Amino acid sequence: MTTTDPRVADGDARGQELSAADFRHAIGHFATGVTVVTSVGIDGGPVGTTANAVSSLSLDPPLILVCFDRSSQTLEAVLAHGAFAVNVLGARQQHLSANFARRGLAAAWDGVRHRRGWTGSPRLDGVIASLEATVEHRLEGGDHEIIVGRVREVETSGDDAAPLVFWRGSYASLGGDPPAGSLRRGA
Numbered sequence: 766m767t768t769t770d771p772r773v774a775d776g777d778a779r780g781q782e783l784s785a786a787d788f789r790h791a792i793g794h795f796a797t798g799v800t801v802v803t804s805v806g807i808d809g810g811p812v813g814t815t816a817n818a819v820s821s822l823s824l825d826p827p828l829i830l831v832c833f834d835r836s837s838q839t840l841e842a843v844l845a846h847g848a849f850a851v852n853v854l855g856a857r858q859q860h861l862s863a864n865f866a867r868r869g870l871a872a873a874w875d876g877v878r879h880r881r882g883w884t885g886s887p888r889l890d891g892v893i894a895s896l897e898a899t900v901e902h903r904l905e906g907g908d909h910e911i912i913v914g915r916v917r918e919v920e921t922s923g924d925d926a927a928p929l930v931f932w933r934g935s936y937a938s939l940g941g942d943p944p945a946g947s948l949r950r951g952a
């Protein structure tokens with residue numbers, strides 16, 4: 766392994782408590798896509814949160830996992846409703862990422878075009894893919910909870926729109942379709 770960061774290179778540091786800032790900084794180098802995970806609230810209204818701690822888990826059966834902060838209101842709705850949808854954002858949908866990063870805000874849905882999917886969970890218009898799942902497992906993960914869902918329905922956009930990417934705390938793009946705003950280059 767090659768590293769230039771003495772906090773990581775120093776063998777003496779092993780076993781010491783790692784700071785949240787160092788962990789966040791290091792894992793931030795792992796580029797991810799950005800999704801809006803949606804479900805149905807107790808009042809029947811749409812709920813959703815921006816999430817990048819999302820991963821494919823299994824092909825057979827088709828499983829996906831999402832890591833939710835324990836305090837997430839969307840998590841509460843997902844557990845009560847038993848289903849959710851993962852909406853994968855395109856490079857031009859950075860505004861939706863910011864919109865749904867606001868906690869439990871019903872107003873977040875103002876002007877957001879969507880339709881209800883098979884489980885009732887909202888599928889956002891214009892996303893590059895959506896995957897609808899029912900909750901299979903609920904696992905503890907420190908200050909987060911891991912929700913494993915069985916994927917029931919999928920939909921992908923017909924075009925080649927680039928995905929929205931999150932990398933080192935900023936939005937980025939794979940190219941061709943740069944997101945408006947905070948694209949940060951280099952180190």
Ligand SMILES: Cc1cc2nc3c(=O)[nH]c(=O)nc-3n(C[C@H](O)[C@H](O)[C@H](O)COP(=O)(O)O)c2cc1C
Nearest residue numbers: 814815816817818833834837838839866867868869
């Ligand atoms: C790019 C990005 C990725 C995020 N990923 C996650 C995530 O994977 N899990 C999570 O719980 N919160 C994540 N958040 C933070 C939530 O979107 C935010 O805390 C939101 O207010 C939670 O809303 P809720 O309480 O209504 O669910 C992310 C935010 C941003 C901007």
